[in-house]
Amino acid sequence: MNRLLLTIYKRLYTRLGPQKWWPASTPFEVSVGAILTQNTAWANVEKAVDNLRKKRLLSPKSLSKVQTARIAKLIKSSGYYNIKAERLKNFLTFINENFGGDFDKLIEAETGILRKGLLGIKGIGPETADSMLLYAANKPVFVIDAYxxxxxxxxxxxxxxxxxxxxxxxxxSNLPRQPRLFNEFHALIxxxxxxxxxxxxxxxxICPLNKIRKGRGMGEVC
Ligand code: SF4
Structure with missing residues (x-):
């Protein structure tokens, strides 16, 4: 299996090159983006993140001071904005209660404990938690999504x-546990x-993965 996965990785990387993920300036911004990107296209998330940036709200301290309704307004472009504003607030409460509002301390936390904590936040599922762990905290955790x-x-x-x-x-369990590899591999997928x-x-x-298969795939598309 590890040979198959590495072949997939190499084929994708050779054709598509480095993806330079995650498109964000700080680890906190990555985490905000991970919550906002649920069920929406990235372009909509970018607008919402830009609004928060313009208001200088891309830090746990500043965003914690803002009411949920105002956050919802600012992130409207990302869809499900009331729910997502609640989720951001839940995430901020988690940072404040467990790390004294210090995002650097969150990043330094042990991977398993942090993952468990993130999954305990209402509205944060495995894909969002793992995106934060890999792309914000640089932990060797592979992100699985619909793609x-x-x-x-x-x-x-x-x-x-x-x-x-x-x-x-x-x-x-089949790849070297390297955040860099996991980062690039998921982005390439x-x-x-x-x-x-x-x-x-x-x-x-015309796909770089043409004819790669373990067995018969659904619909025999290759
Ligand atoms: S099913 Fe076809 S298009 Fe999809 S990844 Fe495989 S080769 Fe590419």
Whole structure:
């Protein structure tokens, strides 16, 4: 399995190059983006983050002072803005209560303990928590999302009902646990899936992953 995963990585990297993720200036901004990107396109998140930046609210201290309704207004472009404003507030409470509002201390926390804490925040699921762990805190945690699932499924590497943790284990127990590798690999999967592997019309003939397969993939797209 590790050879297969490394082959996928090499093919993607050779064709698409470094993706330079996560597009944000600070680890806190990465975390805000991870919450805002749930169920929406990145362009909508960028507008919301820009609004927060213009108001100098991209720090736990400044954002904690702002009421939820005002945050909701500022992040409106990201969709589900009332829910997401609540989620941001829950995240801020977590930082304030566990790390005295100091985001650097959060980053230094032990990976397993931090993950458990993040998953305990209402509205933060595994994908969001792991995005924060990898892209904000530089921890060796692989992020699984719908794109990862689609590509692995289509190449016969996972089954349709594979659980998040199962897919994550596949990467984490078969690859060197290097944040840099996990960072680039996940970003490449997202890019490849968006560019070639749409739900309805995968462009297998021009995709860098053409003919890579473990078994028979769903729909035999390759
Ligand atoms: S487009 Fe085809 S070859 Fe590319 S990842 Fe999707 S299923 Fe695989």
């Amino acid at each position: 990862t699932r689609r590509i692995l499924l289509r190449h016969g590497i996972i089954k349709e009902d594979a659980a998040y943790d199962e897919i994550q284990r596949l990467f984490m 997202v890019r490849a899936c968006k560019e070639y592997c749409s739900k309805k019309r995968p462009k297998c003939r």
